[in-house]
Amino acid sequence: MSDAKKFMFVNRKAPYGTIYALESLEVVLITAAFDQDVSLAFLDDGVYQLKKGQQTKGIETKNFSPAYRALEDYDIEKLYVEKEAMEARGLTEEDFLVPVTVLSSAEMGKLMDEQDVVLSF
Amino acid sequence: MLHIINKSTLTSGTLDTCLNTAAGGDILLIEDAVYAATRGNAAEAKLKAAMGRFKLHVLMPDLEARGMGDRLIEGVSPVDYGGFVELASNNKTCQSWL
Numbered sequence: 001m002s003d004a005k006k007f008m009f010v011n012r013k014a015p016y017g018t019i020y021a022l023e024s025l026e027v028v029l030i031t032a033a034f035d036q037d038v039s040l041a042f043l044d045d046g047v048y049q050l051k052k053g054q055q056t057k058g059i060e061t062k063n064f065s066p067a068y069r070a071l072e073d074y075d076i077e078k079l080y081v082e083k084e085a086m087e088a089r090g091l092t093e094e095d096f097l098v099p100v101t102v103l104s105s106a107e108m109g110k111l112m113d114e115q116d117v118v119l120s121f
Numbered sequence: 122m123l124h125i126i127n128k129s130t131l132t133s134g135t136l137d138t139c140l141n142t143a144a145g146g147d148i149l150l151i152e153d154a155v156y157a158a159t160r161g162n163a164a165e166a167k168l169k170a171a172m173g174r175f176k177l178h179v180l181m182p183d184l185e186a187r188g189m190g191d192r193l194i195e196g197v198s199p200v201d202y203g204g205f206v207e208l209a210s211n212n213k214t215c216q217s218w219l
Contacts, residue, residue: 014129016186017153045129048156051188058182058201065188088131090161090192 005116007031008039011046013121015065016056021049022064024121029067032074039078039115040071041108042100046121047085050096068097082108123212124175127152127219130164135218140171143216147208149200151180158184159192172196180205 009028013020031038042050049068056063071077079100086092086102093102103111112118124143128135136157139148148171150158157164158179168177177197184190184199193199200208209215 012132014153014156014187016183017127017129045132045153045156048187053188053190054186055188055190056186059186061186063186088163089156090159090165 004035004037006037006039006114007117007119008041008112008115010041010043010112010118010120011049012044014045014048015054016059016061020121021046024119025064025067027119027121028071028076029074032071032076038076039080039111040076041080041082041112042085043082043108044085045089047081047089047091050079050081050098050100051091052095052097065097071098080108080111122146123208123215124148125215125217126150126154126157127217129153130157130167131162136164136167139216139218140167140175143175145174146176147178147212148175149178149180149205149208150197151183151205155179155184155187155189158194158197159189160194161192165194168194169196178204178208 015021054065081100081102083102124139126136130136178200179197181199
C-alpha cells in the first residue's frame with residue numbers, strides 16, 4: 001500500500017509489573033488492522049516480554065504472551081531485539097516465544113531513524 | 122527488618138539504594154524485582170555479594186509468571202504468598218522500597 005507509514009513500537013518495560021507491555025500489544029494490533037508497516041523493537045526490560053514459559057496462574061493475571069505468536073497472522077513479522085539488553089539479562093534467541101532479529105544498539109538506532117512514526121511503551 | 126523490592130534492578134536504582142542503606146535482615150524480591158534473582162542477569166554478582174549481609178527471598182508466583190521459574194540463583198530462597206506473610210509477621214518492621 002503506497003500510503004502505508006513505517007510505525008515502530010519501542011518496548012522497554014517488563015511484562016506484568018506495569019501495564020505498558022499489554023497496552024503496546026493492543027495498539028500494535030490496532031495499527032496492523034490499518035495495513036501499516038509495523039516494526040516492534042524490544043530494548044532494556046522489554047526483552048523480557050518475549051520470554052518463553054510465562055505462567056501467570058499464581059498472580060491471577062492474564063498471560064498475554066501467546067499473543068506475540070499470533071502477530072504473524074496480522075503480517076507483523078518485524079521483531080527486533082537489542083543484543084546488549086538480551087545479553088545483560090542472561091537471555092539468548094532460544095529463550096524467545098517467536099523468531100526475532102537481534103540488532104546492536106547502533107543498528108537499532110539507525111532503524112529507529114528510518115521510521116515515520118515511533119510509539120514508546 | 123524486611124525490605125521489599127518491586128522494581129527491576131537493571132532499570133531502577135531501588136535495589137542499589139536498599140543494599141547501600143539497609144543494615145541487614147531479610148530482602149524479598151517481588152514483581153519486576155524478581156529478575157534480579159535469575160541466573161546470568163547483569164545484577165547477579167551484586168545480589169550474590171549481598172548474601173552475606175542479607176537473607177534473600179523471591180516471590181515464586183511472580184518469577185513463574187515471567188517465565189523465569191527455572192533460573193533462580195542458588196542461595197535465594199523461594200517463597201509463596203504464605204511465605205510472604207510469614208516474613209512480614211516475623212519482622213518487627215517492613216520497608217517497601219517503592
